[in-house]
Amino acid sequence: MKRLRLRTNVDNWLTYGLVIVAYIAVRLLLAGGNISYALQGQLVPITVYIVMAVSLNLTVGVLGELSLGHAGFMSVGAFSGAITATLLELLADTTSTTWIRLGLSTPWIRLSLAMLIGGIIAGIFGFLVGVPVLRLQGDYLAIVTLAFGEIIKNVMSILYVGYDANGIRVSMDSANALKLDEGGTIIMNGPMGVIGITKLSSFTAGFILILITLIIVLNLINSRAGRAIKAVRDDKIATESVGISVWRYRMMAFVTSATLAGAAGALYALNYSSVVARKFDFNTSILVLVFVVLGGMGNIRGSIIAATVLTVLPEVLRAFNEYRMLTYAVILIAVMLVRNNATLQHVYKQIGARLSKSLPTRKKGSEV
Amino acid sequence: MNESRSKTKMVPLPSQAIIPERDATQRPILEVYRLGINFGGLVAVEDFNIAVGRTEICGLIGPNGAGKTTIFNLLTKVYQPTSGAILLDGKDTSNMNTAQINRAGIARTFQNIRLFPSLSVEDNVKIGLHNEIGYNMGTGILRLPAFYKAERHAKERAMDLLNLFDMTPLASHRAGSLPYGAQRRLEFVRALATNPKLLLLDEPAAGMNPSETEELMSNIEKIRDQFQIAIMLIEHDMRLVMGICEGIAVLNYGQIIAKGTPKEIQTNPLVIEAYLGKKKGHQVC
Numbered sequence: 001m002k003r004l005r006l007r008t009n010v011d012n013w014l015t016y017g018l019v020i021v022a023y024i025a026v027r028l029l030l031a032g033g034n035i036s037y038a039l040q041g042q043l044v045p046i047t048v049y050i051v052m053a054v055s056l057n058l059t060v061g062v063l064g065e066l067s068l069g070h071a072g073f074m075s076v077g078a079f080s081g082a083i084t085a086t087l088l089e090l091l092a093d094t095t096s097t098t099w100i101r102l103g104l105s106t107p108w109i110r111l112s113l114a115m116l117i118g119g120i121i122a123g124i125f126g127f128l129v130g131v132p133v134l135r136l137q138g139d140y141l142a143i144v145t146l147a148f149g150e151i152i153k154n155v156m157s158i159l160y161v162g163y164d165a166n167g168i169r170v171s172m173d174s175a176n177a178l179k180l181d182e183g184g185t186i187i188m189n190g191p192m193g194v195i196g197i198t199k200l201s202s203f204t205a206g207f208i209l210i211l212i213t214l215i216i217v218l219n220l221i222n223s224r225a226g227r228a229i230k231a232v233r234d235d236k237i238a239t240e241s242v243g244i245s246v247w248r249y250r251m252m253a254f255v256t257s258a259t260l261a262g263a264a265g266a267l268y269a270l271n272y273s274s275v276v277a278r279k280f281d282f283n284t285s286i287l288v289l290v291f292v293v294l295g296g297m298g299n300i301r302g303s304i305i306a307a308t309v310l311t312v313l314p315e316v317l318r319a320f321n322e323y324r325m326l327t328y329a330v331i332l333i334a335v336m337l338v339r340n341n342a343t344l345q346h347v348y349k350q351i352g353a354r355l356s357k358s359l360p361t362r363k364k365g366s367e368v
Numbered sequence: 369m370n371e372s373r374s375k376t377k378m379v380p381l382p383s384q385a386i387i388p389e390r391d392a393t394q395r396p397i398l399e400v401y402r403l404g405i406n407f408g409g410l411v412a413v414e415d416f417n418i419a420v421g422r423t424e425i426c427g428l429i430g431p432n433g434a435g436k437t438t439i440f441n442l443l444t445k446v447y448q449p450t451s452g453a454i455l456l457d458g459k460d461t462s463n464m465n466t467a468q469i470n471r472a473g474i475a476r477t478f479q480n481i482r483l484f485p486s487l488s489v490e491d492n493v494k495i496g497l498h499n500e501i502g503y504n505m506g507t508g509i510l511r512l513p514a515f516y517k518a519e520r521h522a523k524e525r526a527m528d529l530l531n532l533f534d535m536t537p538l539a540s541h542r543a544g545s546l547p548y549g550a551q552r553r554l555e556f557v558r559a560l561a562t563n564p565k566l567l568l569l570d571e572p573a574a575g576m577n578p579s580e581t582e583e584l585m586s587n588i589e590k591i592r593d594q595f596q597i598a599i600m601l602i603e604h605d606m607r608l609v610m611g612i613c614e615g616i617a618v619l620n621y622g623q624i625i626a627k628g629t630p631k632e633i634q635t636n637p638l639v640i641e642a643y644l645g646k647k648k649g650h651q652v653c
């Protein structure tokens with residue numbers, strides 16, 4: 001059993017290692033000018049989708065519940081993050097307290113606060129969605145998260161937020177209904193979304209968010225709470241029979257997942273000068289779900305690889321021009337077939353066994 | 369629940385007679401009064417009364433479909449009783465759910481084994497230790513010293529418990545990949561890990577060969593002696609039931625038809641009839 005423990009540890013370090021090595025490699029390539037302009041634009045989105053996929057894997061793969069509205073939480077995080085960042089910038093300009101001004105004029109502090117607030121608010125939404133649903137037995141989560149994603153998309157499209165000397169104003173009618181003063185600013189303008197965002201996100205910020213996400217998710221999975229979450233996935237009645245509240249751990253996994261999606265959403269929004277609600281639709285939710293499924297349920301490293309490859313792929317496939325989406329679909333199907341092929345899986349297992357045999361093991365005889 | 373309870377008349381403590389002498393001076397760990405449930409029109413259990421002594425091993429037997437498993441499901445609130453009262457250690461359990469019942473002191477195994485099949489044997493036991501370990505989510509994520517301390521403790525406890533059934537070599541195996549007998553033992557260990565006062569075993573010997581059953585019998589007695597807990601078991605293997613149970617209740621069509629010591633039960637004509645049908649000699653024509 002030392003061995004299983006060792007294997008999880010090695011596994012986790014491999015995941016961290018992969019991310020760190022990939023980051024360094026990209027930095028070097030960037031320095032050498034070896035990354036195309038189009039691909040450079042994809043760097044932050046890749047980190048965002050990695051965080052999205054890893055966090056969704058916590059709900060789908062580890063907790064075993066289907067969520068079809070992960071983009072909804074991303075949206076909540078994106079808008080609350082973008083609004084926070086804009087407000088902080090305004091505050092930095094108007095405040096008379098020196099240390100606040102100095103702090104808030106530092107971009108990474110604004111970005112961190114925006115991601116934090118985006119995450120917290122998305123987490124609160126996760127909790128509100130979870131309260132009625134997670135007490136129910138059965139697959140209600142899928143349908144409710146699906147509806148949640150759609151509702152959020154529509155609500156965000158009619159939301160107007162402004163700021164003036166009297167504070168923050170919110171309306172769901174029109175920008176005029178905000179009744180802002182002379183010097184007021186419209187932060188969020190209905191279907192046009194949040195405009196005039198100062199770009200704060202960077203590839204490094206995305207890399208750090210991935211590391212934080214991994215620390216949270218991997219440490220959670222390999223702890224008391226994580227065991228309870230996996231127990232819920234395997235058998236709810238048995239879980240209750242050993243004195244664990246199923247509701248509590250479903251909620252814990254779901255809210256953590258929503259929070260991380262919110263932080264990723266904030267990072268995403270602050271990578272552009274404007275952000276609109278349409279971006280976070282059902283297709284985005286499904287896209288992230290595809291990353292999780294192809295990467296493997298509960299397989300965190302798999303999610304990272306799938307999110308990266310499948311975000312880069314359409315860019316690379318641009319060369320194929322009109323056959324681009326066709327090729328993309330064919331590659332998806334091929335990956336699915338390969339992953340589910342019994343012979344190949346046997347080969348993987350053999351390779352895995354080789355690898356783990358070459359690791360220092362304490363007791364071989366434990367294989368009874 | 370409370371409403372239905374107030375309607376039921378409290379009956380004198382049932383089956384006091386079969387509680388072993390060493391427990392007789394103490395309040396029974398479990399007292400059940402007029403417990404009943406019906407599914408739609410089907411009365412699965414009716415007017416079920418029992419008391420279980422603090423260190424008693426008692427048996428619940430009866431033909432297939434008699435309602436034995438249903439009683440375990442009622443005691444652990446997997447089903448909500450339609451009538452009756454369950455007192456655990458003198459405390460009313462009517463407002464508790466399954467998880468709270470376990471924390472209050474009842475652990476169980478399932479007739480159709482319910483392990484966490486994708487997890488290791490060790491993790492299955494550690495999940496049983498969940499409430500004993502008790503560090504919070506933040507400690508786990510931040511890997512604070514309390515995390516390592518609690519996990520070390522959990523590991524030691526898990527290994528000790530597995531050792532009771534000589535299962536330590538299996539610790540790293542997937543629970544779902546274990547042979548049937550080992551799965552049953554693991555369920556037993558997991559239930560024990562929750563530190564129960566009363567352990568409910570639903571057909572613990574099912575699928576075991578005679579020598580495994582023999583070992584199980586001595587293990588059940590060993591556990592009772594070592595942990596000083598009460599054990600209530602459902603079993604069709606009469607050698608096991610008669611061999612280790614101090615008190616036996618016989619159920620037929622959801623009702624208790626006999627209660628007593630193994631000797632009394634073996635010779636009870638009602639019991640023989642329930643199991644074998646009317647004997648030829650007893651028939652009128």
Ligand SMILES: Nc1ncnc2c1ncn2[C@@H]1O[C@H](COP(=O)(O)OP(=O)(O)OP(=O)(O)O)[C@@H](O)[C@H]1O
Nearest residue numbers: 407410412430431432433434435436437438439479
């Ligand atoms: N959830 C349920 N809904 C409807 N009927 C049920 C339910 N659970 C049990 N029953 C019925 O209650 C009766 C008792 O079932 P139970 O499983 O308690 O029997 P048992 O004594 O454990 O039998 P066995 O020895 O075969 O395990 C059966 O007629 C069964 O069909």
Ligand SMILES: [Mg+2]
Nearest residue numbers: 436437438479
């Ligand atoms: Mg049964």
